[in-house]
Amino acid sequence: MTAAAVVREFWRLMASNDFDSVAAVLAPGFVLEWPQSRERIRGAERFARMNREYVAHGPWRFNVLRVVGAESEAVSEVEVTDGTQNAKAISFFTVQEGRIIRLVEYWPEPSPAPANRAPLTEPLQ
């Protein structure tokens, strides 16, 4: 399986909201890092528990906008919603022997457009 195929399978399993099932594509030494909050989480079990605790307000749905994949790395751009909250996840995956060994994840937030560049830009619909 290519790195991109492993990442698509990761999101397919996440969409089941059965977060234990995601372990099928995680390597034994799986590590997830969030650079924005400077946190690291280790192992499929903690990853599943963290996701279960987040899902209190109804099932998560994921819209995979794209996956860009190279040999052992792939990046996804994904919209995430629980019906109330909407967010976007940018995820850098490192794959070894068909399983994800490392995931570096960003959750960029909306921000105001700087007024001084308005003459150069147009609004996105």
Next chain:
Amino acid sequence: MTAAAVVREFWRLMASNDFDSVAAVLAPGFVLEWPQSRERIRGAERFARMNREYVAHGPWRFNVLRVVGAESEAVSEVEVTDGTQNAKAISFFTVQEGRIIRLVEYWPEPSPAPANRAPLTEPLQ
């Protein structure tokens, strides 16, 4: 040139701080989108002007952490500093005939670690 090679050349030219030079790797229909602020900027000339206006506080330096490239797409994770401000840019490039036709860029900001997941995580150094 692969998409990844075009992206590395983009960052090499950006590092010169001669932003007009970046036009060498931009397609005539170049478009940059910032989903966080819902802005779009069109064309190499406006892109150069926008960058020049941002560089008031001294030259920009870029540290390319990685480039993940597929056939016509590549993603970079880059640290940006002007000596005072530090930021991180996640950039999705679409390449056609050796030039960048579309760039979708995220600037994720630091955010506090949620206290309720502290039992599951460790701090990143």
